Amino acid sequence: MHGAKSPAAATVGRSDTDERRLAWVYLSRVVEGPCAALSALIGSVGVVEAARAVRECALPEALRGPTELRRGIDRAERDLAHIERLGGRVVTPDDAEWPAWRMLGLGQLDPAQDADAAVPLVLWVRGKRSLVEATERSIAVVGARCSTGYGNHATGEIAGELAARGWTVVSGAAFGIDGMAHRAALAVGGMTIAVLACGPDRPYPVQHDQLLAEIVDTGLVVTEYPPGTSVRKHHFLARNRIIAALADGVVVVEAGIRSGARNTVKWCRRLGRPAMAVPGPVTSAASVGCHRMIREGEAFIVTRAEDILDEAGPLRLSLPGVVPPNPEDNLSGEQALVFAALPGAGSRLPRAVVADTGLSMSAVRATLSALEIVGLVACDSNGWYRTNPSTTSAVVAAQERHR
Amino acid sequence: MHGAKSPAAATVGRSDTDERRLAWVYLSRVVEGPCAALSALIGSVGVVEAARAVRECALPEALRGPTELRRGIDRAERDLAHIERLGGRVVTPDDAEWPAWRMLGLGQLDPAQDADAAVPLVLWVRGKRSLVEATERSIAVVGARCSTGYGNHATGEIAGELAARGWTVVSGAAFGIDGMAHRAALAVGGMTIAVLACGPDRPYPVQHDQLLAEIVDTGLVVTEYPPGTSVRKHHFLARNRIIAALADGVVVVEAGIRSGARNTVKWCRRLGRPAMAVPGPVTSAASVGCHRMIREGEAFIVTRAEDILDEAGPLRLSLPGVVPPNPEDNLSGEQALVFAALPGAGSRLPRAVVADTGLSMSAVRATLSALEIVGLVACDSNGWYRTNPSTTSAVVAAQERHR
Structure with missing residues (x-):
């Protein structure tokens, strides 16, 4: 009775x-x-079987390297206890709180182009709000660590206005623009999400300890890195994809010529969401990156919250005085594109939607499924159709504006 | 012998x-x-016959109104004497100094869309330099009368740099950005042209009396209005088309929401030349018009002289170290488009060029003629061909960049 628990016994009573x-x-x-290769394995054999394969190193060649270093560290229960002690939780793709819709795009990117192109396995979350609700309407505001007084002021105005209008401000908790964006949202009692490049228990930068504590109080601190993980240079680049994925669009306020914000913009664009940049004085080095992104067509120019919501916000009916509560008003990116490609009356085959939108067949199928989940589209033997064709013109008009 | 001179006698000995x-x-x-209707009449019967018809009111209905008020005022000789006393001259389409190439586009616009869409009949010019030479490489820099310190500084940097690189700075001599642009060009010993909305003898604004005198000294003051003409509101709008026509592109530095600079940009775009705007702080009302034009796709964002020359300057070979003295490097707008549509080897019919460029047949024919005048193209029984196909790739590459 006092013998060591066998591995089998450890799982007794575990659901x-x-x-x-x-x-x-x-x-x-x-x-x-x-780790795109691991995500692929999970997709094909399920997470439990994938974990077993990793533990036992019964792996394809591509997965041996990435798992070699830490596959012997099995402290999942302790990690769960740890995040619980921090008042946090882990959110997995199995949970209702998982922002599945937001993550769709990441899973559709080609990992051959970028090794980081993968859905995070889990998100370690601190804060009381539901992640899925907090990211329903959200804009990322990021920028230079070495911001100027002008940049801080512009960030305060823009992020404060977005938060006051009920939009979540997502950022990276860094010095400069990021910190300012979080603070502006907090200042108006708005919602803000800090996405970290380290474990959820690590305040980084350490000088933002207090700021992060405030965000945990009324917003959310989110990371894909387990407790105890230190920041590393490549974490920041991978982290940026989560910032982009959790938002309807990314706004850059001030970026030097080699700013990391450009990386966030790259993710945003790959996810099919609008990237935006705020101009500044041409005499300021801190705005050079923004001007360059605008000039090279990587980002739209925006000067105020209204411009941002025009680009990234809900598509609006142009009928005067009509503010419809239709869920398709919240569509953006591929969802809006695919929805617009369906006829106002009748059905359409995915093949025709592919031809119209220029998206891949897998992207169209995934997007149609996502639209089906929220009840906007359905399918019959003739193809896919809109469940409510009444607002066709508004969505199409908004799409036209972006062509 | 002392009788009054008959009209016939007055023209005796006149060439x-x-x-x-x-x-x-x-x-x-x-x-x-x-006056597009008058330009059309001159085009069909010649200028001498058109003048006779106006004098005698032997006119189509459309021309009676515009000529009614002043057709009795025949003081051409006195006007010529007047401009001569001012040290100036009148430049007509008959003169070698007429910037024919620059004016081509204006004659091709549809006057039904805008009554001002017409080539000026003559230009009243003060200053020593040749108008046609001074406008060989020129950029218009215009903007708000109520400019800020930032706008003045940016204008000084940009216009000074353009002038120092040998580009003529064209502007409207107004308060604020215009005046700053002229001064910056003068300060580096560069060339500048002020285009007025009044007679060449009228300093406007009067506070720029001294500035205009300096421009006459080393640059050019140009207007289509005869001596003595006062500024009127609609003159400014018509004047703006000459600013646009005389330049390879228009740069706006600071413009309020209802700035006249937007009108100059409109002309620039209608002439197929690049319109550009300099961003500024989003907190500055003086930059709102610039940001709006960039946002609405009316103007490219530019932050320095180099950006401007990338858009409007000579098309450059991408071969490192090669700076070709080829005249086609100076092509822009329709000329570049038409030249690029001609094959590197062999000939092409205008019809095919129309299909490729999307320009009208009349625009293509006029542009081919202009290119022929400067020796870049020629025609044979098979159509039009490039006289020097060696730089094909550079021009095509530059065109691609703008698509």
């Missing part, structure tokens, strides 16, 4: 849900960050 | 050239500004 959660958490620590 | 010049000058005073 499937628990087992899956432990598998996600175990894998999160093994790969520390995005 | 054809003199007669044509007097006809242009007479008509310039009669219509005071652009």
Whole structure:
């Protein structure tokens, strides 16, 4: 009776849900960050079987390297206890709180182009609000660490206005523009999300300890890195994709010529969402990156919250005085594109939507499924159709504006 | 012997050239500004016959109104004497100094869309330099009268740099950005042209009396209005088309929401030349018009002289170290488009060029003729061909960049 617990005994009384959660958490620590090959394995054999394969090193060649270093570290239960002690939680793709809609695009990117192109395995979350609700309407505001008084002021105005209008401000908690964006949202009692490049227990930068504590109080601190993970240079680049994924669009306020903000913009564009940049004095080095992105067509120019919502916000009916509560008003990116490609009356085959939108077949299928989940479209033997064709003109008009 | 001179006697000894010049000058005073209907009449019957028809009111209905008020004022000889006393001259389409190439586009616009869409009948010019040479490489820099310190500084940097690189700075001599642009060009010993909305003898604004005198000294003051003409509101709008026509592109530095600079940009775009705007702080009302034009796709964003020359300057070979003295490097707008549509080897019919460029047949024919004048193209029984196909790739590459 006092013998060591056998591995089998350890799982006695553990529900499937628990087992899956432990598998996600175990894998999160093994790969520390995005791993497209592991995501693919999970997609094909399921998370529990994938965890077993990693543990036993019964792996394809591509996965041996990424898992080699930490596959022996199985401290999932302790990690879960740790995040609980911090008042946080881990959110996995199995959870209702998982922002599935937001993550769709990341899973559709080609990992051959960028090794980081993968959905995070889990998100470690601190804060009381629901992640899925907090990211329903959200804009990322990012920029230079070495910001100027002008940049700080512009960020305060823009992020404050977005937050006051009920939009979540997503940023990276860095010095300069990021910190200012969070503070502006907090100042108006708005919602803000800090996405970290380290474990959820690590305040980074350490001088933002207090700011991060305030964000945990009324907003959310989110990271894909398990507790205890330190920041590393490549974490920032991978982190930026989560900032982009959690928002309807990315706004850059001040960026030097080699700013990391350009990387966030790259993710944003790859996800099919609007990237935006705020101009500044041409005499200011801190605005050079913004001007360059605008000039090279990488970002739209925006000067105020209204411009940002024009680009990234809900598509609006142009009928005067009509403010419809239709869910399709919240469409953007591929969702809006695909929805607009469906006829106002009748059905359409995915093949025709592919031809119209220029998206890949897999993107169209995934997007149609996502639209189906929220009840905007359905399919019959003739193809896909809109469940409510009444607002056709508004969505199409908004799409036209972006062509 | 002491009898009054008969009208016939007055023209005794007058050369054809003199007669044509007097006809242009007479008509310039009669219509005071652009008159597409009169330009059409001159195009069909010649300037001497058109002047006779106006004098005798042997006119189509459309021309009676515009000529009614001043057709009785025939003081062409006195006007010529007047401009001569001012040290100036009148430049007509008959003169070698006429910037024919620059004016081509204006004659191709549809006057039904804008009554001012017409080539000026003559230009009243003060200053020593040749107008046609001074406008060989030129950029218009215009903007708000109520400029800020930032706008003045940016204008000084940009216009000074353009002038120092040998580009003529064209502007409207107004308070604020215009005046700053002229001063910056003068300060580096560069060339500048002020285009007025009044007679060449009228300093406007009067506080720029000294500035205009300096421009006459080393640059050019140009207007289509005969001596003595006061500024009127609609003159400014018509004047703006000459600013646009005389330059390879228009740069706006600071413009309020209802700035006249937007009108100059409109002309620039209608002439197929690049319109550009300099961003500024989003907190500055003086930059709102610039940001709006960039946002609405009316103007490219530019932050320094180099950006401007990338858009409007000579098309450059991408071969490192090669700076070709080829005249086609100076092509822009329709000329570049048409030249690029001709094959590197062999000939092409205008019809095919129309199909490729999307320009009208009349625009293509006029542009081919202009290119022929400067020796870049020629035609044979198979169509039009490039006289020097060696730089094909550079021009095509530059065109691609703008698509």
